[in-house]
Amino acid sequence: MTLLRTTIRSVFTFNARNYSLNLQTKRPPKILITGGLGQLGVECAKYLRGKYGRDNVLLSDIIKPTTEVLNDGPCIFADILDFKGLQKIVVDHRVDWLIHFSALLSAIGEQNVPLAVRVNIEGMHNVIELAKQYGLRIFVPSTAAAFGPDSPRNPTPNITVQRPRTIYGVSKVHAELLGEYYFYKFGLDFRSLRFPGVISSDVPGGGTTDYAIAIFHDAIRKGRYECYLKPDTRLPMMHVRDALRALSEFLEAPNEQLNRRVYNVTSMSFTPEELADRMVKHLPDFQVTYKPDSRQEIADSFPQVLDDSEARRDWNWKPQVDFDELVKLMVKDVTEKITANGF
Ligand SMILES: NC(=O)c1ccc[n+]([C@@H]2O[C@H](COP(=O)([O-])OP(=O)(O)OC[C@H]3O[C@@H](n4cnc5c(N)ncnc54)[C@H](O)[C@@H]3O)[C@@H](O)[C@H]2O)c1
Numbered sequence: 519m520t521l522l523r524t525t526i527r528s529v530f531t532f533n534a535r536n537y538s539l540n541l542q543t544k545r546p547p548k549i550l551i552t553g554g555l556g557q558l559g560v561e562c563a564k565y566l567r568g569k570y571g572r573d574n575v576l577l578s579d580i581i582k583p584t585t586e587v588l589n590d591g592p593c594i595f596a597d598i599l600d601f602k603g604l605q606k607i608v609v610d611h612r613v614d615w616l617i618h619f620s621a622l623l624s625a626i627g628e629q630n631v632p633l634a635v636r637v638n639i640e641g642m643h644n645v646i647e648l649a650k651q652y653g654l655r656i657f658v659p660s661t662a663a664a665f666g667p668d669s670p671r672n673p674t675p676n677i678t679v680q681r682p683r684t685i686y687g688v689s690k691v692h693a694e695l696l697g698e699y700y701f702y703k704f705g706l707d708f709r710s711l712r713f714p715g716v717i718s719s720d721v722p723g724g725g726t727t728d729y730a731i732a733i734f735h736d737a738i739r740k741g742r743y744e745c746y747l748k749p750d751t752r753l754p755m756m757h758v759r760d761a762l763r764a765l766s767e768f769l770e771a772p773n774e775q776l777n778r779r780v781y782n783v784t785s786m787s788f789t790p791e792e793l794a795d796r797m798v799k800h801l802p803d804f805q806v807t808y809k810p811d812s813r814q815e816i817a818d819s820f821p822q823v824l825d826d827s828e829a830r831r832d833w834n835w836k837p838q839v840d841f842d843e844l845v846k847l848m849v850k851d852v853t854e855k856i857t858a859n860g861f
Pocket residue numbers: 552553554555556557558559578579580581596597598599618619620621622623637659660661662712713714715716717721722723724725727
């Protein structure tokens with residue numbers, strides 16, 4: 519017991535010293551990204567390294583990085599289910615901010631619920647305790663999937679009923695509530711944004727909104743795409759460039775400006791049919807067919823339009839990439855990626 523108390527005291531003493539040092543020297547924050555080799559992590563590291571310096575952003579995951587990722591900056595192994603391993607990383611690398619991306623997304627989570635519970639819920643328990651012990655600022659993305667069929671769907675306000683029907687959505691509501699609780703109880707600097715479907719040229723991780731990425735890859739490679747959602751399924755979306763800017767601006771927003779720890783952010787909403795129509799302007803021979811599968815039911819429980827007025831009001835959030843620009847960027851980026859990979 520005495521040993522435990524001494525250890526706890528020394529952890530907190532260390533934190534206090536570490537923090538004042540950071541404030542005095544005004545050195546850039548040292549940022550750890552967990553689950554960093556997925557769709558958002560690699561791009562997020564590039565973005566934040568541009569701002570805070572290459573070696574101040576540490577990517578981590580349980581999968582092997584490509585040579586390209588390794589050339590970009592530091593990348594290490596970290597399993598969010600291994601609490602001691604995470605402690606060691608925070609201490610060894612003097613981490614200040616934690617961006618927790620590890621998760622199983624909405625569609626893939628339904629295929630392996632026990633694993634989703636472990637990664638999304640147990641993982642969250644580990645990182646939040648870690649952040650509390652070491653006084654870290656912690657960002658955990660939430661999602662439009664944290665709402666459910668009982669929520670108003672168009673628009674979906676920041677505060678409303680949340681009864682999601684996927685394990686992914688349930689785990690994100692859990693993360694939001696736990697984070698807010700740690701903020702009120704322990705003063706933890708927990709921050710979360712409810713992102714819509716994020717669109718980038720990278721391979722998505724198994725979400726319901728993934729069609730809006732796959733459609734570009736198939737259109738450019740094969741000239742056709744079979745969509746797993748009905749043509750009129752409206753969902754909220756955002757280009758990755760805006761998503762990362764939102765994350766970065768929100769992380770830097772002074773606490774006094776924030777009336778909430780969790781904010782909706784969005785950029786646009788569209789249906790597969792509307793997206794295909796815009797794509798045809800760039801790819802005139804493109805054809806799309808529709809064969810809805812189990813993801814349709816998930817999509818039907820998501821918001822159609824997120825109301826992000828509170829983020830706009832409190833920390834001046836404003837998207838920059840509109841629908842036409844998103845399509846243009848995706849055609850360009852996916853074409854370049856396919857050309858570079860030789861198929
Ligand atoms: N991509 C989107 O459209 C979107 C939208 C809203 C919210 N988000 C959230 O953003 C975060 C990142 O999303 P993404 O699209 O990059 O997901 P992704 O599925 O592409 O990446 C998740 C990463 O987590 C890693 N991971 C799995 N188990 C792990 C473990 N035990 N320890 C450490 N890492 C582990 C995976 O290897 C993977 O690289 C997620 O939390 C997701 O909920 C994403």
